[in-house]
Amino acid sequence: MITAEQKPMKELVECVRPFQRILLAGCNECVTVCAAGGRKEVGILASALKLQFQAEGKPIEITEITLERQCDPEYVEELVAQIDKVDAVLSMACGCGVQEVARRYTDKPVFPAVNTKFMGASERQGVWAERCQGCGDCVLGLTGGVCPVARCSKQILNGPCGGSTNGKCEVSSDTDCAWQLIWDRLKALGKLDQYEENIPAKDWRSGRGGGPRKIVREDLAS
Amino acid sequence: MENFEPVIVAYCCHYCAYTAADMAGSKRLSYPPNVKIIRVPCSGKVDMIHILKALEKGADGVYVAGCLEGDCHFNTGNVRASKRVAYIKKMLDEIGIGGERVEMFSMSAGMGERFAQTASEFTEKIRKLGPNPARAAA
Ligand code: SF4
Numbered sequence: 001m002i003t004a005e006q007k008p009m010k011e012l013v014e015c016v017r018p019f020q021r022i023l024l025a026g027c028n029e030c031v032t033v034c035a036a037g038g039r040k041e042v043g044i045l046a047s048a049l050k051l052q053f054q055a056e057g058k059p060i061e062i063t064e065i066t067l068e069r070q071c072d073p074e075y076v077e078e079l080v081a082q083i084d085k086v087d088a089v090l091s092m093a094c095g096c097g098v099q100e101v102a103r104r105y106t107d108k109p110v111f112p113a114v115n116t117k118f119m120g121a122s123e124r125q126g127v128w129a130e131r132c133q134g135c136g137d138c139v140l141g142l143t144g145g146v147c148p149v150a151r152c153s154k155q156i157l158n159g160p161c162g163g164s165t166n167g168k169c170e171v172s173s174d175t176d177c178a179w180q181l182i183w184d185r186l187k188a189l190g191k192l193d194q195y196e197e198n199i200p201a202k203d204w205r206s207g208r209g210g211g212p213r214k215i216v217r218e219d220l221a222s
Numbered sequence: 223m224e225n226f227e228p229v230i231v232a233y234c235c236h237y238c239a240y241t242a243a244d245m246a247g248s249k250r251l252s253y254p255p256n257v258k259i260i261r262v263p264c265s266g267k268v269d270m271i272h273i274l275k276a277l278e279k280g281a282d283g284v285y286v287a288g289c290l291e292g293d294c295h296f297n298t299g300n301v302r303a304s305k306r307v308a309y310i311k312k313m314l315d316e317i318g319i320g321g322e323r324v325e326m327f328s329m330s331a332g333m334g335e336r337f338a339q340t341a342s343e344f345t346e347k348i349r350k351l352g353p354n355p356a357r358a359a360a
Contacts, residue, residue: 009316040271047274052317054278055355 001030001121002094003128004037004114006045012090013052015111016060019087022049024113025079025101026066027093034128036114037092039066045092045113061086070097076104083108119150136206136213142199144185149202151178157199228282228348230257232341233272235265237295238331239287245334253341265289265326266299273310273324280357283348285325287340293330300328319355323348 006012016022024046032038046062053060063082067075070093079089079101088109091098094116102110118130133150139157140147149155153163153171159179163170167180186195204210234240240261246253262268265288276284286307288300304326311321325344329336 009313013317040269043271044274047271047278048313048317051274051278051314051319051356054357055318 001033001119001128002096003034003117003120004031004094005117006036006041006092006114007112009048009052012045012113013049016049016053016088016090019060019109021061021063021086021088023063023065023079023082023086023089024049025070025089025091025093025097026064027070027091027097028066028068029071029093031093031097031114032066033122035126037094042066042092045090067093067097070094071100073100073104076100079105134207135202135204136210137203139199139202142194142197143182144189144191144194146178146181146185148178148182151176151181157202226349226353228256228345228353229280230254230341230345230348231276231281231284232257232259233262233265233268233284233286234259235288235295235300236261236263238289238293238333239265239327239329239337241331242287242329242333242337245332246338247334249334251334251338253338254345256345257341264294264296264299265303266294266296266301268303268306270306270310270313273307277314277319277323277354277356280354282351282354282357283323283325283344285327285340285344287327287329287337290328290330304328320351322351323354 024042026037026039026042028038035041042064046064050060050062063086065082067078069075070091083105088111089101090111090113091101092113095112098110098112119132119134120128120130123129130150132147135149148157148159152159153169153175154161160177164177164180167177169175169177183195186192234243240259243259265286268286273284286303288294288303291300294300307324307326310324314324315321327340329340
């Protein structure tokens with residue numbers, strides 16, 4: 001999933017301050033799962049903002065809505081019913097959702113309520129960790145299902161480096177050494193011969209190195 | 223301000239604090255009528271939104287009362303509740319309402335005295351703090 005974290009309250013309060021009527025829009029997908037911008041968080045943030053402005057003596061109106069997905073125009077269209085009744089939109093979706101809302105409702109200020117962080121997985125309740133950087137040319141098949149691009153601090157394709165100690169990365173003792181994980185996994189698979197093979201330099205043009213990316217499926221595109 | 227009578231909402235776990243309130247009653251212990259008790263099946267049932275809504279609707283203070291550590295009927299509901307309370311406190315500090323208006327307490331079903339004492343002390347603390355700024359300005 002795409003993970004996100006709510007922005008600090010102070011920042012959110014300041015971005016809402018110039019407006020009287022706010023549409024607070026959550027998203028039912030990734031940000032719901034990582035507890036950053038789903039229906040529940042929409043309720044909590046709406047309540048906190050109302051408290052703040054009530055205390056200042058200038059209460060604001062907040063309309064709460066949580067869309068099925070904010071990254072698809074079909075769902076963003078649902079805001080049509082509310083959009084004219086508000087002065088601005090505060091979106092709790094990831095950056096993709098915020099941009100879809102901004103693209104559809106061109107004359108309405110739209111603000112992000114969360115900081116979008118990374119593509120990750122849930123390690124345990126309340127903990128999410130980075131797993132993929134969308135490099136566009138996946139090497140997981142060579143590395144035992146552990147990504148050296150997203151999980152090695154140096155993104156090295158033939159590791160580990162000298163900073164690997166007791167399975168941890170020199171960058172932080174909280175971070176597993178991806179190459180230790182790769183070694184362990186290949187060993188468990190009986191594929192250590194694969195480890196011996198050098199992975200050639202990666203062509204980063206399939207990733208962000210090639211500028212903004214797009215997928216076009218001719219069979220589906222209208 | 224002199225006549226300020228704080229409104230306190232207390233989310234009380236059915237298995238401990240709620241029964242402790244009952245015990246306080248049986249023992250004829252008095253505690254301030256400011257405290258409005260809401261019975262919950264476990265303190266872990268109390269979500270952040272419940273605490274915020276109470277404040278938004280005019281409570282001056284809110285507390286959650288759950289079982290003693292290790293005694294939760296559902297194992298860890300009380301631990302979860304206290305983590306949520308800690309989170310809300312931080313958020314309330316950030317928005318200028320003040321985290322000290324929200325608290326977590328623990329007690330067992332037999333602690334009628336502790337229930338009454340907690341209710342009195344918390345009410346006095348909120349009385350000193352004054353009205354919830356969100357209510358005062360509204
Ligand atoms: S190799 Fe690339 S696509 Fe595969 S998991 Fe790593 S970053 Fe993602």
